[in-house]
Amino acid sequence: MKRFSLLAAAVLFCIVAQPCQASSSTKREKDEAARKRSENHERKFKRVLDKQNAAFAVQLKGLAQWCAQKGFGAEALDLWNQAKELDPDLAGRCPAASEAIPTDADKAAFKAKKKAVFDAQAVELFKLGGTCFKAGLIGRAYDMVWEAVIRNPEHISARKLLGQAKYNGEWMDVWDIGQLKRGKVFKDEYGWVTKPDLDRYEKGLMPLRDNWLPAEQVQEVRSKWDSAWEFDTEHYHVQSNVSLTDAVAFGKICEDNYKLFFRIFIGYFSSRNQGEMLFGGKQEKKLMKVNYFATKEQFKSILGDIVPDIAAGIYISGRPQGTANFFKIDWATNTKILKHEATHQLFSESRRLAGGSKCGAWVVEAAATYMETCGRVEGRIVTEGRKAPWVQAFKQVLQNGQSKPLRDFDQLTYPGFQSIGPGIAYPQAAALACFLIEADDGNYRERFVDYVEAYYLGKLNTGGKLEEFTGTSYTELEYQFRTFIMEDDTAPVGKPEEKPKSEEKPKTEEKPKTEEKPKTEEKGQQK
Numbered sequence: 420m421k422r423f424s425l426l427a428a429a430v431l432f433c434i435v436a437q438p439c440q441a442s443s444s445t446k447r448e449k450d451e452a453a454r455k456r457s458e459n460h461e462r463k464f465k466r467v468l469d470k471q472n473a474a475f476a477v478q479l480k481g482l483a484q485w486c487a488q489k490g491f492g493a494e495a496l497d498l499w500n501q502a503k504e505l506d507p508d509l510a511g512r513c514p515a516a517s518e519a520i521p522t523d524a525d526k527a528a529f530k531a532k533k534k535a536v537f538d539a540q541a542v543e544l545f546k547l548g549g550t551c552f553k554a555g556l557i558g559r560a561y562d563m564v565w566e567a568v569i570r571n572p573e574h575i576s577a578r579k580l581l582g583q584a585k586y587n588g589e590w591m592d593v594w595d596i597g598q599l600k601r602g603k604v605f606k607d608e609y610g611w612v613t614k615p616d617l618d619r620y621e622k623g624l625m626p627l628r629d630n631w632l633p634a635e636q637v638q639e640v641r642s643k644w645d646s647a648w649e650f651d652t653e654h655y656h657v658q659s660n661v662s663l664t665d666a667v668a669f670g671k672i673c674e675d676n677y678k679l680f681f682r683i684f685i686g687y688f689s690s691r692n693q694g695e696m697l698f699g700g701k702q703e704k705k706l707m708k709v710n711y712f713a714t715k716e717q718f719k720s721i722l723g724d725i726v727p728d729i730a731a732g733i734y735i736s737g738r739p740q741g742t743a744n745f746f747k748i749d750w751a752t753n754t755k756i757l758k759h760e761a762t763h764q765l766f767s768e769s770r771r772l773a774g775g776s777k778c779g780a781w782v783v784e785a786a787a788t789y790m791e792t793c794g795r796v797e798g799r800i801v802t803e804g805r806k807a808p809w810v811q812a813f814k815q816v817l818q819n820g821q822s823k824p825l826r827d828f829d830q831l832t833y834p835g836f837q838s839i840g841p842g843i844a845y846p847q848a849a850a851l852a853c854f855l856i857e858a859d860d861g862n863y864r865e866r867f868v869d870y871v872e873a874y875y876l877g878k879l880n881t882g883g884k885l886e887e888f889t890g891t892s893y894t895e896l897e898y899q900f901r902t903f904i905m906e907d908d909t910a911p912v913g914k915p916e917e918k919p920k921s922e923e924k925p926k927t928e929e930k931p932k933t934e935e936k937p938k939t940e941e942k943g944q945q946k
């Protein structure tokens with residue numbers, strides 16, 4: 420199999436792009452040309468993927484028919500259903516299984532045939548991923564690498580790009596392998612521990628400074644914030660005064676969310692970082708800080724006046740580094756809040772930012788509210804889509820005639836966005852993210868990520884940007900947006916959320932206009 424290198428592809432892409440930079444066309448014309456190229460690449464990608472899927476569906480159908488003849492009833496149905504999912508127009512119904520009893524030779528033949536069909540599809544998907552990367556469709560490229568692994572879990576090149584390697588016969592993240600090689604094991608109760616330390620834990624001891632003392636005694640001391648647990652995961656430094664087991668679980672959620680974020684917003688990272696991060700094993704220069712308090716009272720008393728009364732989580736930007744702060748509620752709620760605030764943290768800290776965009780501020784909350792709805796199942800991203808509570812709330816906002824015209828909404832600064840009120844601003848931002856990422860099979864997804872990047876890099880200094888980035892007028896976008904949101908009639912209209920559960924520090928210097936906003940920049944340095 421011919422392998423490709425995404426890093427090499429990135430370099431190639433930069434070289435190819437040079438002549439464009441040398442042209443005498445204005446920046447606006449160049450941006451427009453780049454957008455059109457991206458649209459063309461997107462169309463080509465969809466055509467190729469549809470063709471690949473249709474061919475794969477035919478292969479699956481043929482294999483299903485063979486299975487039915489040999490008496491593999493369940494396998495035939497499973498393959499047929501997979502084929503129908505890929506190509507809903509596939510004619511006919513799954514053939515009934517014969518009365519034959521499959522022999523050992525039949526079983527071996529089935530295994531070999533299935534592997535050949537799925538492996539060949541993985542090769543095609545991986546190749547398509549390489550083409551996407553060269554064309555600048557970073558999100559699509561990453562999706563294809565994941566799809567290749569789903570079709571063939573032993574696809575070595577794809578695993579490598581996902582930062583995974585084989586250790587003791589199992590595919591694992593390179594960072595985890597590093598821990599194992601250092602003689603550590605992961606335990607849900609204690610996190611990564613050496614074997615001698617594990618023995619001590621299992622004897623009912625826990626570490627405190629340089630001593631191992633009875634667990635109850637240590638937990639009592641650790642319940643005070645000044646002597647809370649502190650440990651590192653791959654991308655985070657966690658401080659927490661909950662039980663060690665809960666702190667470890669919280670760290671795992673942080674890491675899961677990081678992977679989810681990277682999957683959806685990979686286009687936000689610089690080309691160089693994409694190359695480095697895709698290959699895995701690169702330790703982040705700086706771990707992001709998260710604080711997980713045992714109680715709301717501690718959360719508020721330690722962080723001080725910066726925390727609004729309604730906040731159940733807050734990201735506080737700061738120099739040289741911010742912190743994302745939470746307190747223990749329940750796992751479902753904590754997970755959602757963490758996804759929201761950690762998204763603010765990731766956008767703020769994963770790149771060197773210029774700041775200062777004067778419009779398009781809705782993207783800050785759009786990305787965070789969208790991430791609340793995302794999860795992963797067997798390597799694939801699953802979202803609540805238009806069923807998400809925020810989007811359902813926006814349907815109600817629309818029906819009440821309270822939504823803001825897209826043109827006006829897009830011109831707002833962050834304080835302007837907040838001044839609309841959370842009952843309108845957040846649902847509209849969330850619904851817009853859902854539309855731009857999911858409508859028409861992700862047609863605007865890459866350009867939405869470009870738009871988010873431009874906002875955080877401080878490049879949005881005049882109004883009218885979303886229509887430039889999407890190449891679609893506000894009038895047409897508004898129509899597509901409303902149609903997309905309202906056409907989903909199967910979902911009940913949910914109750915609008917009264918207030919957002921979490922807030923983050925604004926990044927602008929303007930004074931907040933609403934009571935919900937944090938008040939100062941500096942207090943976030945408190946611990």
Ligand SMILES: [Zn+2]
Binds near residue numbers: 784
């Ligand atoms: Zn937020």
